[in-house]
Amino acid sequence: MTPAFAGIALAAALPMLLAFNQTPAATLYNQLLAIAGWGAALLLWARHTPGWRAGLKSPAASALALLLAAPMVSVVWRHLPASLGFSATAVIGTGLAVLLIAQGLPRELRSHAAEALCWGLLVAGLLNIVVSLVQVFIPGLADGDVIARSGIPGRAVSNLRQPNHLASLMMWAAVAAVFITEKRQWRQALPALLFACVFTVVLSASRTGFIGIGMLALWGIIDRKLSRGARLSLLATPLMLGVSWLLISLWSAESGHAFGAASRLSEGAGSPSRLAILRDAWALTLANPIFGVGWGEFNFAWSLSPFPTRPIAFFDHTHNLPSQLAVELGLPWAGAVLALLGWALWKAWRGALRDDEDTPLRRAALMIVLTIGLHSLLEYPLWYAYFLLPACFAFGLTLPADAPARPAGPALWEILGGLLITGCAFALWDYHRIVVIYAPAEDAAPLGQRIATGQHSVFFSHQADYAAATSQPPGPLALEAARRTAFNLIDARLLMHWSQSLEKTGDTQGARFLADRLREFRNPTGDNWFASCEDAASAPAMPQCQPASGVVDWRTLR
Known part of the structure; x- marks a missing residue:
């Protein structure tokens, strides 16, 4: 294992495994670890990438470049707090850099980089399966620092603390398992790995995860490049879902413990509050069709606009990527970004249809993008660096630069990687100025x-x-x-x-x-x-x- 290989694997895995957190931002350390990890990957891969200019012209890079401008435009024009603008710019900028370096990799290194990414996702998935089993079956062992506690009885949340995030990680781990077992000829291990991922999705009770299992089965139907055993294993994932459901139902009935998936699905396939927030977001979009309400301002505009039939939860996101971009950026800007992303996906799909030695790589990378894309229609995982950055890298692997990259030297990536690591170290120190407000030490200064x-x-x-x-x-x-x-x-x-x-x-x-x-x-x-107000007589x-x-x-x- 080379340092460059380890850099990508660790950048993908470690942020998914960290449980330790401090109030008020539960996943901040995970996100800082993701940015610093991919910064280190940029440093390690800088000398393996001949250039980046050709990749910048790709539709996916153009879409991210359009998004990169949005936060600071809102800071200058819409009075978005600079702290929020800086944070969003750093994450989107890192995503663009990761995409470009993946696109610029020479052909002989792309499979090596893809395997490193898949090993990171598979290791993160397997260890979070262990975490999830503890959270559901022996929750007393969850200490909150090494294994996060689940705040939802009968449901696993992994160390990412969200059932839907766990389900998306399981989809990525399943895709990674297929790629690695096919590449390494370890096909006998694939059924057990897929069953473990599916079983954990049931523990999460994520309806998005159940749909994702259908995507795995569809992959098995349409991808004839896979071995017969891999295709049969993927086609069996819905059966694995049924078996997992039965086993957990029997355990729940025998032990008297809650079965989160059963109660979750009793709410129905859809979510009335999510449909309501989409309806309200569309109303705001129609009221602000050209420029939107501003990047990062959906929560502000929605919460402070009259909506008598609004969902009673406080939403800071529409839980749908196209809707979020439309309401915050306006239809022209959002339309351009979505059109570019759609064009990029079409190019990735066309590339995946080609039959050559890179076909397994491109198809696995495309599945990573498509599964998180599905999640982005129902949630907002790409607003978290530990999902955005691996997705950008996988997207870059599906989209090699159209023209050969001209040598540009590694200096840009080395400087950027160093800045990301340094910036994350500064952000860690900067955040502790906030932690002491909410969790002061005994000798802390006055509030x-x-x-x-x-x-x-x-x-x-x-x-x-x-x-x-x-x-x-x-x-x-x-x-x-x-x-x-x-x-x-x-x-x-x-x-x-x-x-x-x-x-x-x-x-x-x-x-x-x-x-x-x-x-x-x-x-x-x-x-x-x-x-x-009901007792106005006394006061x-x-x-x-x-x-x-x-x-x-x-x-x-x-």
Whole structure:
């Protein structure tokens, strides 16, 4: 195993395995590890890639380049907090770099790089299978640092802490297992590996994962380049799903433990709240068709617009990639990005149809892209670096540069890789200025001082602003902090404190308007706050007890 091979494998695997986290961002360390890991991979592969200019002209790279501009445009034009703009730009920029270096790899190294990626995904999958078994069957062993605790009885969440993320990792691990066992002639191991992945999908109770199992079976039907044993194993995955379901049902009935998949599917194949959020997102798109609401502003615009039949959960994403791009970027910009991605997928599909020695590589890489693409129609995995970056690398492997890359020297990739590693180290230090706000040590400085320090954070100042907005007395300082942190996520507590700060600064209409939005969410925090309105005889009613006299444009609340 060469250092370059190990670099890709570790970059793909390690972020999926890290359980340790600190409040308030549960997956931040996983994402920083992903960016630093792929930065190291850029360093290790720099001298193996002759150039990048030809790859930059590919449709996938052009799509990412269009997206790369979006966060900072919103910072300059839409007043998106710089901390959010910097973070998004770093992740998208890393994705573009990973895509370009994969596209630029010479043919003799592409299979080597693909195998490294698949080994990383397979190892991450197998170890998270062990984590998932512990979470469901012996949850007492989950310590939260090495093995994450599942907060959902009867369901596995892996060390990524989300059932849908676990299901997507299992799909990637299954694809990786097919590629490795075919390449290494270990075909007898494939049925057991696929069964383990399918069994874990059932433990996750992810409906997206169940659809993904259908994609594996479809792969077995259409890919005649695979061995007979591999095709039969893939075709058997729906049967594996049935057997897994039966085994876990019998265990649940015998032990009395919850069976998460059964209760999950009893809700139906679809999700009413997801359909409702798509409906609301489309309404916002129609109201802002040309320029959208702005990158990173869907949560802000949706939460602060009247939607009487809105889902009562606080959503910061539409859970659908095309819808998210359309509502935030506007139809022209989003349409260009989606058209370029569609063109790139078509080119990847055409390349996968060619019959040569690279066909298995291209088809496995395309399956990695398609499975996460399916997930992106129902969730938002590509907003997480540990999914985006491997997906970009796999996409690059399906899309070699149309023209031979001109030698450009390794300096660009070495500099960029070093910057990514250094930047992640800085971000780790920067984040600890936020951690001490929410989890202070015994000798920590006073809360106000910790908040003030955190508000100077480069990447995470919005997290400090949340603490300022919800812990400081209502007034001008808390109001400014609320306006900034609202771009990250608006919840019931923030709406309540934000409304109080508007009322204290004389904007009674705005205060009532925010209170009206809080009522729409029907949240216990809001219900408790509004309880005083029912007992106005014992104390003067707060202004928020009365509805606003009109609609306030959400843009004026920035």
